[in-house]
Amino acid sequence: MAVNCPLITFLCFAAVLTTGAAAGNDHGCPDGWTPFGTRCFKFFDSHFSWTQAEKSCQSHGANLASIHSAEENAFVVDLIKEATGENRKTWIGGHDRVQGNLWMWTDGSVWDYAIWASGEPNNTGEREHFVEINYSATHWNDYHEDHVKATSVPETHLRSVPDSGELPVQMYARHELNTLTPPGCI
Template identity: 45%
Template sequence: MLLSGTGSVNSTTVQPLGGCLAGWTPFENRCFIVRNSPSTFVDAQQICIVLGGNLASIHDENQSDFVRKLIRARFGSNVPAWIGLFDALAEGRYMWTDGSPLDYTDWAPGEPNNNNGTENCVSVSTDNGFPGWNDLSCARSLPFVCSRNRPLPPV
């Protein structure tokens, strides 16, 4: 499983407003994009790497709310979408694909539950549209949220 990427994107496509590429939305020190190309967790992570980032990591309530709002803006409701949290290496030991520390969680009630012993990857929102994180089978195809660091301004 890919954990982190260092893909590059042509810097001439950077938009001056917010320092993010066209199509990405700035928030705090990162840029986010919701992709509506349903993919498995691993494929979604690979696409995010090609785009110069990773599946999104979330570190506080403000970021969690922001990601949910991005998803609602894209789809009109709380649809499940991959974020970069997984425990495929050791059950119950969650980590972010970008290698950042797990310092915040926003599980939906009763989650994570590792239903049928096959749920190792995490989506924002549940299948019934309720907010909160849900562990799911990594083989499911879902839309996904990528994030990347905002480029530093030139000196």
């Protein structure tokens, strides 16, 4: 028996400490990732709740994506449309599960941008604590955790390896590009 799952994506974010040679490209992103500013994105196809999506992102050395500008939002929307052929609803790293209506990002970065759809966030049924993009064209919506979305787009920060070359190839970044936390610690 087939299960009907809505087709919605999620975005991940990670910091990757690489050189172009180590990554197999000339922009500092791991193979298969697309650069934007100081970060890289990649599309994944999967069916997950918001929490499962975040865990999946972490398994790729990432977090659900944080979005900090209209340009970054447009880039992410375009990346999703390029991968899916539509403006598919997509989990991003925004949530207010710690305190209602106090929105934050899973990567710990500052909540400095939002593009909510009209009437959002509305916390319908007092259980909508997670952010999806492409709710109304390119706008955001708060939604409940147990709703299954499909596909993902992780995001990574560009880095360069120090001359010593002693640091591991992949590390997490938090808040600022120069603040590092080893994998699994965020």
